Amino acid sequence: MTDVTPGERIALPCPACSPGLETVHEVLKPGGQVTVRCTDCDHVHKEQLPDETTLQRDVVVSQDGDSFTAQVDVPEEEQLAVGEEFLLETDAAVVTARITSLETDEGRTEEAPVEAVETIWSRAVGNVAVNVTMHPKDGQHDETESFKLQVPGDYEFVVGETDQLGDEEFTVEGIHIREDAHGYDHGKLDFDGDSAEAKDINRLYVRDESTTAWSAW
Known part of the structure; x- marks a missing residue:
């Protein structure tokens, strides 16, 4: 409770309008004694907040x-x-x-x-390794390449968009979502515009867009 920030809202009794009941207060200035303002009557006062166990x-x-x-x-x-x-x-x-x-x-x-x-x-999830399955430009699915990409956890991949990361350039065709990720309607995203952050991705399915010749070896 003592680790509050300016603008944070906390519940406290107000000595002006509600000494016996807690009301919502806005933190104005943190510190040993926190300066707060009652949102009901705008009274400003200082309070010693209890340590959080x-x-x-x-x-x-x-x-x-x-x-x-x-x-x-x-x-x-x-x-x-x-x-x-x-x-x-x-x-x-x-x-x-x-x-x-x-x-x-x-x-x-x-x-x-x-x-x-x-x-x-x-x-x-701050920095993650994303599994990637990449198909060659000619569409031969039996000649795929698998590798891992090291990226920040909040790096966003979008189906239909082209990414260039290091030596790899590819267009995202599908995203398989991890089981511990929340906020997604489906476990597999494959419509243009579907997106996910790297920390939520189990595997990326992409199409090679590099200018080098493709080799399955």
Whole structure:
């Protein structure tokens, strides 16, 4: 609760219009004592916000076929769910991770309160490796090339559009979505204009657009 930002809205009693009940307040200035404004009566006052109690949980993060373990502090009233993302600070780096499974004493589940969770299983999504199946220009599907692209997790691929990444130039023909991705109507996107971020993609299907001669070897 103490880690608030200007413009954030929080629930507090207002000494002017509602000393006994909480009303919505806007944070004007963070600090040891936070300056807030009541949105009901515009009264500005300072408040000492309570420290937020957290629970430490084990985290397993998978990245490019490898995995590492760490620990993360989670607010004790948090409800965790598959698909949610969080920042994990380690000695080596700050990692953006997405929850893929939650382990409780009753087994794996997709949603649970943090107090019931023993281990958070996740994968790194800040930078990801995208599986690509590329067909040659002449349309021979029996002569395909498979490789991985290393891109930022929020890099967007669009069906029907041409991308040039490193030595590869290709037009996206289809996108297969990962099971832990949310917000998509279908697991396979193949209409022009369909798009997805790299962190949500299980495999890209593309057509080679490079000027070099095609070789299946």
